[in-house]
Amino acid sequence: MVRVTRKAVRERAHEVFRLLADEYPGTAPELCALRHRGPFQLLVATILSAQCTDERVNMVTPALFARFPDAAALAVADPAEVEELIRSTGFFRAKTQSLLKMSQAVTAGFGGAVPGAMADLTSLPGVGRKTANVVRSVALGLPGLPVDTHVGRLARRLGLTSASDPVKVETELCGLLPPEEWGGLSLRLILHGRKVCQSRTPRCGECLLAGVCPSAGRVGGGTAHVGARAGPRAPAAEKPSSRRRRSQ
């Protein structure tokens, strides 16, 4: 098996970032698909996006934000009214509870302004590390690398990490690129995961990353053809167990 050094992984991460930035240009706020005005509305939209598409969230938030534009308004909302407004996003009763409690916490604890510190954000009801990183990187201009299922899958296929735990994936990816690139990398990996490197049927034959991807043609059944967009093949991704042994 070809040994892949940390330096080589870092160089691959920079090349992946460069290729993805060419394919999906724009800043983190421009790349974010959830429509919003300001950190609070993005926080609400991100909570609503759990188990739901961004398109569906964007269909309900205009009416929701028109009725409850900020934390102070949503903190005292009638739950039944909120439930009706967000019903189509699924899990609407639980999401309503999260939205109201989050809004009450933002109002009571932070004067109505969404805090920027990770510890403060994750202290809010319904806000986990992924959601906090979305708000930090897209709406607050702070470093943040949200790790969802797409980001984790692509990072592993690209040999940038062997971890499955999202926090470990985040830590390892953050170590490969400067903080100002974290949010953009996450959003581009999500876009590429949806469009090309899908979970069951990665389209390696038309993937711009095939030349640097150690999994090209080796995942999703192992027979995906690597076609014209691919450059020279990268070494196969290391198995997690062998990487762990070497790092001990």
Ligand code: SF4
């Ligand atoms: S080459 Fe295949 S496995 Fe690698 S990122 Fe592209 S689609 Fe995914």
